[in-house]
Amino acid sequence: MIQVSTTINGDEHQFVCDPRETLLDVLRDRLGLTGAKEGCGTGDCGACTVEIGGRPVCSCLMLGAEAEGKEITTVEGIADGEDLHPLQVNFIKHAALQCGICTPGILVATKALLEENPNPTETEVRYWLAGNLCRCTGYDKIIRAVMETAAEMRENA
Amino acid sequence: MYKPLVKVHLWSGLRSLVGQEVVEVRATNVAQMLNALEKEHPALSDAIDAGVSVSIDGKIYAYGLTEAVDETKEIYLLQRIKGG
Amino acid sequence: MAFDEKTEGFNVVGTRPDRPDGIDKVTGRASYGADASKAGMLHGAILRSPHAHAVIKSINLDKALALKGVKGVVTRADFAEGLTGENWNVLENVMAGEKALYDGHAVAAVAATSQLIARDALKLIEVDYEPIPHVTDVDKAMQPDAPVIREGQASKAVPAGMHPNVVDYHESGHGDVEAGFAEADLVMERTFTTEATHQGYIEPHACLATLGGDGRGELWCCTQGHWNVQKICAALVGIEQSALRVTASEIGGGFGGKTAVFIEPVALALSRKTNRPVKIAMPRADVFKATGPTASTSMDVKIGLKKDGTMTAAWGEFRSQGGAFPGSPFSFTAMCAFAPYALENVKQIGYDVMTNRPKQAAYRAPGSPMAAFAVESLLDEMCNQMGLDPLEVRLKNASKQGTKASFGPTWDRIGLVECLEAAKEHSHYAAPVPEGAGRGISCGFWFNHGGETSVTLAMSEDGTAQLMLGTPDIGGSRASMAMMAAEELGIPYEHVRATVADTATLGYNEVSHGSRVTYASGLATIEAARDTVKKLCARAAAKWGIDEDAVVWRDGCAVPSGPNAGDFDPLPIGQICRKMGATGGPIVGHYEATPEGAGVSFAVHIVDATVDRETGATSVDRYTVIQDAGKAIHPDYVEGQYQGGAAQGIGWALNEEYIYGEDGRLQNAGFLDYRIPVASDLPMIDTVIVEVPNPGHPYGVRGVGETSICPPLAAIANAVSNAAGVRMKDLPMRPSRILDALDG
Numbered sequence A: 001m002i003q004v005s006t007t008i009n010g011d012e013h014q015f016v017c018d019p020r021e022t023l024l025d026v027l028r029d030r031l032g033l034t035g036a037k038e039g040c041g042t043g044d045c046g047a048c049t050v051e052i053g054g055r056p057v058c059s060c061l062m063l064g065a066e067a068e069g070k071e072i073t074t075v076e077g078i079a080d081g082e083d084l085h086p087l088q089v090n091f092i093k094h095a096a097l098q099c100g101i102c103t104p105g106i107l108v109a110t111k112a113l114l115e116e117n118p119n120p121t122e123t124e125v126r127y128w129l130a131g132n133l134c135r136c137t138g139y140d141k142i143i144r145a146v147m148e149t150a151a152e153m154r155e156n157a
Numbered sequence B: 001m002y003k004p005l006v007k008v009h010l011w012s013g014l015r016s017l018v019g020q021e022v023v024e025v026r027a028t029n030v031a032q033m034l035n036a037l038e039k040e041h042p043a044l045s046d047a048i049d050a051g052v053s054v055s056i057d058g059k060i061y062a063y064g065l066t067e068a069v070d071e072t073k074e075i076y077l078l079q080r081i082k083g084g
Numbered sequence C: 001m002a003f004d005e006k007t008e009g010f011n012v013v014g015t016r017p018d019r020p021d022g023i024d025k026v027t028g029r030a031s032y033g034a035d036a037s038k039a040g041m042l043h044g045a046i047l048r049s050p051h052a053h054a055v056i057k058s059i060n061l062d063k064a065l066a067l068k069g070v071k072g073v074v075t076r077a078d079f080a081e082g083l084t085g086e087n088w089n090v091l092e093n094v095m096a097g098e099k100a101l102y103d104g105h106a107v108a109a110v111a112a113t114s115q116l117i118a119r120d121a122l123k124l125i126e127v128d129y130e131p132i133p134h135v136t137d138v139d140k141a142m143q144p145d146a147p148v149i150r151e152g153q154a155s156k157a158v159p160a161g162m163h164p165n166v167v168d169y170h171e172s173g174h175g176d177v178e179a180g181f182a183e184a185d186l187v188m189e190r191t192f193t194t195e196a197t198h199q200g201y202i203e204p205h206a207c208l209a210t211l212g213g214d215g216r217g218e219l220w221c222c223t224q225g226h227w228n229v230q231k232i233c234a235a236l237v238g239i240e241q242s243a244l245r246v247t248a249s250e251i252g253g254g255f256g257g258k259t260a261v262f263i264e265p266v267a268l269a270l271s272r273k274t275n276r277p278v279k280i281a282m283p284r285a286d287v288f289k290a291t292g293p294t295a296s297t298s299m300d301v302k303i304g305l306k307k308d309g310t311m312t313a314a315w316g317e318f319r320s321q322g323g324a325f326p327g328s329p330f331s332f333t334a335m336c337a338f339a340p341y342a343l344e345n346v347k348q349i350g351y352d353v354m355t356n357r358p359k360q361a362a363y364r365a366p367g368s369p370m371a372a373f374a375v376e377s378l379l380d381e382m383c384n385q386m387g388l389d390p391l392e393v394r395l396k397n398a399s400k401q402g403t404k405a406s407f408g409p410t411w412d413r414i415g416l417v418e419c420l421e422a423a424k425e426h427s428h429y430a431a432p433v434p435e436g437a438g439r440g441i442s443c444g445f446w447f448n449h450g451g452e453t454s455v456t457l458a459m460s461e462d463g464t465a466q467l468m469l470g471t472p473d474i475g476g477s478r479a480s481m482a483m484m485a486a487e488e489l490g491i492p493y494e495h496v497r498a499t500v501a502d503t504a505t506l507g508y509n510e511v512s513h514g515s516r517v518t519y520a521s522g523l524a525t526i527e528a529a530r531d532t533v534k535k536l537c538a539r540a541a542a543k544w545g546i547d548e549d550a551v552v553w554r555d556g557c558a559v560p561s562g563p564n565a566g567d568f569d570p571l572p573i574g575q576i577c578r579k580m581g582a583t584g585g586p587i588v589g590h591y592e593a594t595p596e597g598a599g600v601s602f603a604v605h606i607v608d609a610t611v612d613r614e615t616g617a618t619s620v621d622r623y624t625v626i627q628d629a630g631k632a633i634h635p636d637y638v639e640g641q642y643q644g645g646a647a648q649g650i651g652w653a654l655n656e657e658y659i660y661g662e663d664g665r666l667q668n669a670g671f672l673d674y675r676i677p678v679a680s681d682l683p684m685i686d687t688v689i690v691e692v693p694n695p696g697h698p699y700g701v702r703g704v705g706e707t708s709i710c711p712p713l714a715a716i717a718n719a720v721s722n723a724a725g726v727r728m729k730d731l732p733m734r735p736s737r738i739l740d741a742l743d744g
């Protein structure tokens, strides 16, 4: 077992884990942060996406032990208290989720996109999200919600 | 009690089992109709046990055992309708 | 069933409010199948056969049981004996008996203190297999020399002399097809194939089970229907139905695939054996290998067409494999094939065939998309050859009220003509086909379903309402149900809290399938609300000392009417409810029935696509879905169903397929190699909601969830064939196939 110290959503955490355990397993099973989902465990679906150092990462492809000293944001850390992030507001408003299992990963990924590129084209959004599978929506309403949020955030910046 | 003579259209997979396209049985509702079909045409009982839907005047009933039937109605047996 | 119909003047229905579970789902709080845990919980893992077909000679558990942290192992011996019919089939699929029937078939399961230990333990289980010949292809499985999956499974309907793998047979139609073909100016016959595809829900199956030696248990799982889970699990582990309480978690997609059980009985058996709660979350590879994909098909279709576009006759033979068990949707394939067309002469034949593949499960309009692919492709080729407009030909032959359906009955009110007219008027169809692209259109049909339904609506003292539903919410249905309750009660949408109740707190509800939820649960919600309104009016009548019949409900208030009109001020719902304890007790409305007026639905899709002649890759450039919804309760979620079905159909047409090797093993059990459409593969998907009210629902609702996957296979194939200049008859149209076709 390995002892790890890390920062998640601004809070310090210590945990012990098996050297084979993924960060996703640690988040879900040891820390009770079940917002990140396991859709595949092999880096193909993006449901487990978390943000580390401003970059979206598949937490199923990273070991828990590798979280040592990192700053991690999960879907649970996107809202500011009761104030939802504009992406969260627009995902609800534009019905950008049906079952919602892909939503945590897509929100984390698009938040990182908009921080890097506040004015993405539709094509840029589509390629950025190409690693986040959604089986319910056909992506249409997701893309619309992201574009709308980007426009709103530019206006309010 | 008087029971009307209802005409039941079979899907043609069933026709070979009874040698007819339309069979007539006396019944006032779907449950009686299916019972009568099984009794008078035992060859149909496997298919009926496996589950059938019934179409009455164009409306498809997945179960509908209590739906009324009579001689004026267009009745088809269909394989049980399910979905995803 | 007769209703007070309401077709206009809606306040809530037809608007687009935020869904009630929205915040939970965007903040990560919503609890799905794998998100629950319990004190003392163990983790389960399942060992699966690496062989497509093998006799299981022995299983040695000693080494696995000796591993530290392993608390128990189960095999087939730990499940009920003496089951028959579909219960036996499900058990045989959930845990193999004497033979492993496909690559991925479960043979044993372990419970251990961690997931890692459980998976380590699987490697220590020693199974002695004797591999035997296998078959995974539908046509080969019907050949005389094909290995027999299981003797004695064929229904009486199967014609004599067929291979024992052919287990069921369908034939329907009317008229004289030969005479019809003789009248035609052009008769064409073609063979088409489709591969098995997986529903591809992003959430793998997961559950958390507790079962004691007293036969009482609790089960938490992601399912489309928890009463069905209760019924099947109780039978498979040999306990009473009511002793097992099943709670449906939030569900991360189903599309039909979560109407079946796979891991739940295993978790229950492990829990009974270890006397601890047991959680099982399926790895993705297992989801592909062992949960139901849809059927694969091989189809021959023949159509006769006159110069003026009249279809004179149609004939089809549809062969469908559903894995190592009876039950492929072969009869739906046959019945849906020609359903869009009014034909005097039509005949369809279907075969249900067993192979060494996983037991198929329902997938969105089971069986129908394949049929549409064959029929609509052939029709397109014939229109091209005769220089006819494919949309006009479809309009000319379209089924409508009063015409006879290809499978027998006379149609009630249906909306195909309206969909075709809307397609014709749409800017997409009016626009010229872009240079280098091809355009395809297709019709699609699905029956829709009603099914057993219970709903309870309980008023709170502040005049708000709690709505208890029994159909798991897959795509926003709690919002639609709350809207219908609010509409009837005359209160704001936000004042209704809709919850999916567990099996211990509501009457039986059939699975969320067959596009039945908005139709059947919606109808039950409306009726439960009307029952509540009646009780609210009775309280007002008692207060005023007038006849109950002299009170009407208007805008959330009881209002005196008839001779008493104007005698008393309207009594708002909040005031009635505040006093309910003292005026006769709690006010609760409910409704239980098996509504039978689901109302079929039709759709028309239009696609523009281009084909890269160098790489064989297809690009879908423009896509329009036109579908009859009867009445759209929450248009956002109706559009979402249209778009989602189209996207799944695009994947089925272009990329997705189960690939089996010579060894009968699945070669692409992961999202990397089984490629579902990603965001960069798709264009925006335009939608048109046509509303031809369903006479079987008080607001006219028709199911919308399934029909949207029926047209895309053919619509894309037609676009691609027209773009490439060669007819594509086998799905998926992966780049290698397109290049082969271009090479001639």
Ligand code: FES
Residues within 6 Å of the ligand: A037, A038, A039, A040, A041, A042, A043, A044, A045, A046, A047, A048, A049, A058, A059, A060, A061
């Ligand atoms: S679970 Fe990590 S990418 Fe799918």
Ligand code: FES
Residues within 6 Å of the ligand: A096, A097, A098, A099, A100, A101, A102, A103, A133, A134, A135, A136, A137, C202, C252, C253
């Ligand atoms: S909303 Fe279900 S997978 Fe995206």
